[in-house]
Amino acid sequence: KLKDTRDTETVLLREKHIGPSCALFFREDPLKMVRARGQYMFDEGGRRYLDQPDVIKAAGKQLELLSTSSRVLHDSTVEYAKRLAQTLPEKLSVCYFTNSGSEANDLALSLARHYRGHQDVVTLDHAYHGHVSSLLDISPYTFRKGKDVWKEFVHVAPAPDTYRGKYRDDHPDPASAYADHVRQIIEEAHKGGRKISLFGSSFEFQILSLLQTDPPSLPHPQYGKQSDIDSARGTQHIFFLTVQPS
Numbered sequence: 001k002l003k004d005t006r007d008t009e010t011v012l013l014r015e016k017h018i019g020p021s022c023a024l025f026f027r028e029d030p031l032k033m034v035r036a037r038g039q040y041m042f043d044e045g046g047r048r049y050l051d052q053p054d055v056i057k058a059a060g061k062q063l064e065l066l067s068t069s070s071r072v073l074h075d076s077t078v079e080y081a082k083r084l085a086q087t088l089p090e091k092l093s094v095c096y097f098t099n100s101g102s103e104a105n106d107l108a109l110s111l112a113r114h115y116r117g118h119q120d121v122v123t124l125d126h127a128y129h130g131h132v133s134s135l136l137d138i139s140p141y142t143f144r145k146g147k148d149v150w151k152e153f154v155h156v157a158p159a160p161d162t163y164r165g166k167y168r169d170d171h172p173d174p175a176s177a178y179a180d181h182v183r184q185i186i187e188e189a190h191k192g193g194r195k196i197s198l199f200g201s202s203f204e205f206q207i208l209s210l211l212q213t214d215p216p217s218l219p220h221p222q223y224g225k226q227s228d229i230d231s232a233r234g235t236q237h238i239f240f241l242t243v244q245p246s
């Protein structure tokens with residue numbers, strides 16, 4: 001049984017035994033979950049947060065039955081893939097199941113590079129795509145901090161932020177202005193003899209997230225113009241999108 005320590009003690013133990021690169025969120029007032037019931041989780045102070053009991057129950061049931069590798073036959077793997085595919089456009093019918101966002105994005109990167117035969121990636125400024133080395137390379141959030149080198153195959157587009165970004169609410173058409181930047185970056189890269197294999201977008205910056213599905217499933221009022229979707233689609237690049245449940 002876990003000892004129920006106060007959060008200051010947990011922080012001290014964390015500083016001692018957990019690597020500092022795994023930075024603690026909300027350092028000033030860290031979040032410490034201590035229990036869950038029904039659809040809620042509760043922190044140390046008794047504050048209530050949403051939880052999802054159906055997911056926990058299903059995961060527990062599956063573990064009780066069998067926990068195995070996805071490299072052997074199992075009905076739950078194929079049934080789940082089939083159900084997922086039924087919620088997506090016809091062309092998106094093949095799944096890979098991974099253990100983390102980093103693993104999923106690393107796989108997306110290799111798939112795109114194999115398929116395209118090119119190395120280059122367009123990424124949004126400030127984006128974070130995961131903690132494995134392939135993704136640190138394409139995450140300005142990390143490589144702009146100094147220690148890592150900005151690789152020549154990485155092209156950074158401005159984040160479509162209408163509060164603090166390059167084009168703001170007072171711009172007549174920020175969506176097209178941001179999309180034009182991406183087009184320019186691709187053209188410049190082509191002029192320099194480079195070829196883009198992938199456009200990576202974190203959910204936080206949904207710029208081209210609408211391009212993931214047809215019809216678009218994540219409409220964002222600023223990026224919803226059909227002409228933008230059509231013209232960016234015309235570039236025939238591969239997009240990946242990370243959705244972070246927290």
Ligand SMILES: Cc1ncc(COP(=O)(O)O)c(C=O)c1O
Pocket residue numbers: 099100101102103105128129130131202203204242243244
């Ligand atoms: C946008 C985004 N992409 C990828 C990741 C990496 O996911 P994971 O921590 O599951 O490897 C995160 C994690 O914070 C994220 O916020």
